[in-house]
Amino acid sequence: MKLRYLIFAASLLLSSCDDFLEPESLSTFDTNYVFSNVDDARKGVNAIYSHFGQDAFRSRLSNNMTGNTDIERQSGWTSNGDRYQIWNLEALPSNRDLEIVWTFAYQAIRDANIAIEGLMASGKLESNDVAEARTMNQLLGEAYTLRAYWYSMLTYYFGDVPYIVEAPKAGIEFNLPKSDRNEILSQEIQNLIDVEENMLWADQVPYGIEQVNREYTLGMIARLSLQRGGYYLTPELTKQREPDYLDYYQIAKDYTKKLIDLKDRELPTDFRQIFLNQCKFISPANSDILFEVPFAIGNGDVGWNIGITVEGGTTANHDYGSGNNYMSMPPTYYLSFDTADLRRDVTCGLYKINQEFEQEFIEGNTNISQGKWSRHFLDNPPGASTAKGTGINWPMMRYSDVILMYAEAENELNGPTAEAQEALKRVRRRAFDPALWPSRVDGYVAEVAGSKDTFFEAIVDERAWEFGGEMIRKYELIRWGIYSEKVEETVEGLKELADAAFNGTTNLPDYMYWKLDESGNFTILNPNRRVVAPPDDTWNQEPFLLDLHSDEYGYDQWITRDWANYINGPQPGVVRYIFPIPASAVASSQGTLSNDGYGF
Template identity: 70%
Template sequence: MKLKHILAIIPAILIASCQKDFLEPESLSTFDDNYIYSNVDDARAGVNAVYSQFNEDAFTSRLSSNLTGNTDIETQSGWGNAGDRYQIWDLQASEGNADLDKLWTAAYKAIRDANIAIKGLTNSGNLENTDVSVKNTFNHLLGEAYTIRAYWYSMLIYYFGDVPYSIEAPVAGAEFSLPKTDRNTILANEIQNLINVEENMQWADQLPYGIEQVNREYTLGMIARLSLQRGGYYLTPELNMVRKGDYLDYYTIAKTYSHKLIQLKDRELPTDFRQIFLNQVKFTSPVNEDILFEIPFSINDGDVAWNIGIEVNFDNATHNYGQCSNYMEMPHTYYMSFDSSDIRRDVTCGLFRYDNTLTKHFIDGSGISQAKWDRTKLTTPPGKASTKDTGINWPMMRYADVLLMYAEAENELNGPTIDAKEALKKSSSKSL
């Protein structure tokens, strides 16, 4: 009994004298935000989480390509089919549309992760670190987080209009059921955030992953793109097309920041238009060329050249390249809208398909595919039964886009000036 009594006292003494050491140990397998954002390597890993939703189905198969149907150039978009994506293309999405639910969920997960990263980076003290390399890296990481968050809000607004606006990292006890915020307020705030961070970001040729990570070029382009979205017309819940009275302010911002990129980091567009997209199929991502930023899919991820690209038949195939379907056909009228000497026409419009022996069969005017991506050009064939997960990156913005945005903004503000015409000419003479 005495021994038991003594043993019973010892834990009480230990608890009283060493309560912090024994009951609140620091786990070696988990780190809080203070630790994660105390050093460059872990901060990089923290910001990588913000990219993770780009590798989920909501983006790889939906937002990047499948949700973009029903524009001016598809000959069929599945009218009459009750599938989720067809509902969206037909502008008749039901309340239970699973594709829109995927988009909504992925967007707010990415926004949550961005908010966590922004808080960690901002509170770290490393944005003013005396070590220039650490300071520059942390400021760039902050720009990455803000830019990706702005992208997702832009997409939410595009598909849903006014949405809940969350800019705080989640904490226990916080209110998560937020009301809608006016779309124009969200866009104005996100534009200003990017303006605040872009000068402290690094160019693609200064970064370890080049155009496969958010860079200053892309952020400048996003400022212009978001500004045109903010200054443009939009559909109200009452089905009226309107735009805010201050729209010219945002055309001015679009012009200023697209022109800033042109001044600071101009480049010639490639003379070989096909090579721009062949680089992606060959897993080559050159900096200081046309593509400013592309989503870096792993070898076993991404749907490019599966649901968009030259059609490839893999039924009883004798080849090892797998399948590519043609989800959104283009009409022959779109093909005929190109000048016959336009080098972009035959890269954009696929007039043939591959059968199961890789023999080309030319189409008869219907079934034109998006020819920019051809899985038969992959250096290593992915296998007879392969479908998705080609690893081919998805382009998010091109320099040609920036030139067009500058031309649009300049034309809106000052009419068809020489500058607007020259930017349009440069964007379309070699590449668009």
């Protein structure tokens, strides 16, 4: 599928460029001509996808800018560099990463607006040619959905922003003031509601889940609705949600239920295979992933700055190149899993690949990686000196997300009904061996369904276990209004683990013991418990929880400092996750934009 898609993409480019994600800007072409026929209209919509291939998305929005949370972390206080400023919530208006995201977001929106206007004016949406009308309506849905994604991100990172919905043309004023983020989201949700019924399912479009499809758009209606109905940060640094928030939970329930009713599918039983497929360039329709960004070979940063560490280079004894993970996972997250949960060892990487192409234990507990991806899973090694550009696709939404959004919305509206409980059970069944379903699924869900609040807490937990490493947790904590609370729980949990390990009172692994077995497979003796000593000297000893303690500071500094501004920032107990509008955007706005509020 991957090869066919790239061959197809190459034939659609608007210039001689050989990468689907880097076509020439559509603005240089006559839109009346471009959107007069299916083939050229496809090229016009491809221009919107092109911005996924820029650093604004492939490294920033997809992963680098999505921490710190209760399940991901990185130390921002160790540097004044751009990404460190963002991790530490102290980004300046001159921050280059913010400028890149702002710039390419509005370029993607510009190209979406060009496509929307061109398609609407083409007369082809109501064509007598049924196939032509279906394709053109599908393209319109893609354009609206991609625009909605970028506005969702802009409102998460910058709050109120200019709302531009017209294509660039003479006489149009584009130095617009900020619009209310709730008005933006409400309109984008309505746009998707208006177009989704005329879109095509993933198994009806040429490139399946590597192309925006009706499943993803239905899921985006729900995701945007939960964002709109959730909490947000005001310029006065207070958390707030609108009085009509339940209306948006109802929309989320209705449209997740619509997808479940119209296009249900069984969740794949092999959790690891979902992500291994991405590393093998396999993109099955009617499965878990609804839409994934289609990175070409030579593009994309999955397996370079996210995933299991691979030590490569010219001196390495393999040709897989080098990859690391910018966001690690704290031991509290690893230990939060039920020890029988099959998702844990897929999600949390406790090993790396060394230059000898052997697995060995990670260097300290601050390097637990996102184990769902790695460049060493690739069938064709990209080269000893390679780093970026693995071509591994990035998941934008999975069906399990839709099921859990349905459970969350139903619980918020009606409490933990039988329907909400069954949705939670569907996701948990895959996580455990069927022999454990009576206790880990049925018994667990019955216990947490005692009240609306306990069921909500179970949803919060389940989404952490299901989507770890997929870098959507930040947005969930924001809309739930519990961002500061959850990271404070993480810090206190790490301190408790450190104290117990140092005092010798823990039953958890203060050290971990590992080795390569006779077949060369990486094995950990005690992933869940403390052992006094290994059975023989073939095991390597590595400090785990004991490594959280510091004789000098009491705790390793990252524990007390990584989340400090998330707990006791300008407004204690409220995370200032909104960033300043880039200075370049303010300067070029002719006085319509400024950085006011939020303590800037």
